[in-house]
Amino acid sequence: MEHGSYQDQSQATFTFTDEDHTLANSIRYILNQDPRVSFVGYSIPHPSDARVNIRVQTTGDPAREVLKDSCEDLMHLCKHVTNTFDQAVAEFKSRPKKTVTESMDIDPNNI
Amino acid sequence: MVSEKKSKKIPVWDLPDVPKGELPPHIQLQRTRVSCTFDAPTHVFTYSPVSSLIFTENIQYSGAYAAMGVDNSVRLPEFSNNFKVEVISLTEDDMEFDMIGIDASIANAFRRILIAELPTMAIEKVFIANNTSVIQDEVLSHRLGLVPLKVDPRHFNYMSEKDEPNEKNTVVFKLHARCEKGGARIKVKSNELKWLPNGSEFKLSTEKSNQDSTSKPKTYTSFGCSQDSMPEFANNPIATKHGDIILAKLGPKQEIELEAHAVKGMGKTHAKWSPVATAWYRMLPEIVLLEEIVEEKAEELVKKCPVKVFDIEDIGKGRKRATVARPRSCTLCRECIRGDDWEKLVAVRRVKDHFIFTIESTGALPPEVLFTEAVKILEDKCERVISELS
Numbered sequence: 001m002e003h004g005s006y007q008d009q010s011q012a013t014f015t016f017t018d019e020d021h022t023l024a025n026s027i028r029y030i031l032n033q034d035p036r037v038s039f040v041g042y043s044i045p046h047p048s049d050a051r052v053n054i055r056v057q058t059t060g061d062p063a064r065e066v067l068k069d070s071c072e073d074l075m076h077l078c079k080h081v082t083n084t085f086d087q088a089v090a091e092f093k094s095r096p097k098k099t100v101t102e103s104m105d106i107d108p109n110n111i
Numbered sequence: 112m113v114s115e116k117k118s119k120k121i122p123v124w125d126l127p128d129v130p131k132g133e134l135p136p137h138i139q140l141q142r143t144r145v146s147c148t149f150d151a152p153t154h155v156f157t158y159s160p161v162s163s164l165i166f167t168e169n170i171q172y173s174g175a176y177a178a179m180g181v182d183n184s185v186r187l188p189e190f191s192n193n194f195k196v197e198v199i200s201l202t203e204d205d206m207e208f209d210m211i212g213i214d215a216s217i218a219n220a221f222r223r224i225l226i227a228e229l230p231t232m233a234i235e236k237v238f239i240a241n242n243t244s245v246i247q248d249e250v251l252s253h254r255l256g257l258v259p260l261k262v263d264p265r266h267f268n269y270m271s272e273k274d275e276p277n278e279k280n281t282v283v284f285k286l287h288a289r290c291e292k293g294g295a296r297i298k299v300k301s302n303e304l305k306w307l308p309n310g311s312e313f314k315l316s317t318e319k320s321n322q323d324s325t326s327k328p329k330t331y332t333s334f335g336c337s338q339d340s341m342p343e344f345a346n347n348p349i350a351t352k353h354g355d356i357i358l359a360k361l362g363p364k365q366e367i368e369l370e371a372h373a374v375k376g377m378g379k380t381h382a383k384w385s386p387v388a389t390a391w392y393r394m395l396p397e398i399v400l401l402e403e404i405v406e407e408k409a410e411e412l413v414k415k416c417p418v419k420v421f422d423i424e425d426i427g428k429g430r431k432r433a434t435v436a437r438p439r440s441c442t443l444c445r446e447c448i449r450g451d452d453w454e455k456l457v458a459v460r461r462v463k464d465h466f467i468f469t470i471e472s473t474g475a476l477p478p479e480v481l482f483t484e485a486v487k488i489l490e491d492k493c494e495r496v497i498s499e500l501s
Binding site: 021073080081082 | 500
């Protein structure tokens, strides 16, 4: 849900239901690095309500588009984290096999 | 040196020793490290020298250092080049890895998702047919709920209020234990929970009157097919992760007969659904000897540290010098900077973008899978926001 004005689209407050610090703080971090953003902050109005308000003010671009871009950036970041992590795990798994767990692996070519 | 320059009213970007596009070393240090001084950690919150606004943790505002010709905005290509993961240890249930070049907000998002938002299966409903043990029904049910199950939750759906329990959302276990008269007291352990791939065996009481001889009697679940005929469980029977968890103790003639129904859920509803025992991170400790520490001072320093961070090296002619041998084991107890002028000799810091991440799985999924699933969930959240905004 978006609370903004039609005249000035450069500032708006977005309400996400069923979200908390997990998403809001990540988005705040990403938006803070965007040169188009002049202010971003988030708050959880009440701890028993599962909702979070994110305030975005920009230097002119529509706040909605800037927020959307930040989500896309965060998704790309996640994809890169997954790839890097998978690589690191695969590398780690291939490493000790040659030394420690060799006896546990049954490799017909290696017997 | 910097303060001397300031007194001459030279703008900070004209400082001869700082090339444009870089920060002066002392500010760079504040930006990238938490200094653990004797009384408290500092530069956890850092000032922007430009606007004198206080930003939390790292300064992440893109224009924070603009006046000094430093672009503080981190764009994706730069992140991709700097981000690194190094696996330190990986076993069936535990994993430790270093995540380098990421912000605390993202690392914390992964941690929070691991604990509270990754689904697992856990016992939610317990049908007790008989319980003559000393442990009460509700206490026994609670204990059963906390037993970790070795089931991949990705093969199951969530069960909503109006859903009938079926083979795609429920796993049924049976427990029947009895201590015979005259026998010794027995322990009921979690390996006595037996998986029922065909669903509940308890008949619904309403069905007794109009029982149809041709169809199967109706039970508390309505399975369309047997779970052990499903390819994902055919060679991988569902059981508890640990077989040696004591559920109850029975005296002679005491008996427990029950059925436990496990469903899919998330840790934010109840901790029994949390797939991790713990997931946490800490920033990499960095210990710097500001001056050469030799002879008695060096030995004193080695003795000061309870986790043996420091070692002594021989620098020839029997002279001893202190070295930082194991900075990773530092617990930041700050013993080494206590008293006298130790704070001027040793600097204890933490690297702000280097996280030592530890995941302890409860056994439903291996820890490396848990982490990739957690990242996927954060991605899904973004996707949801994008679709809601467009």
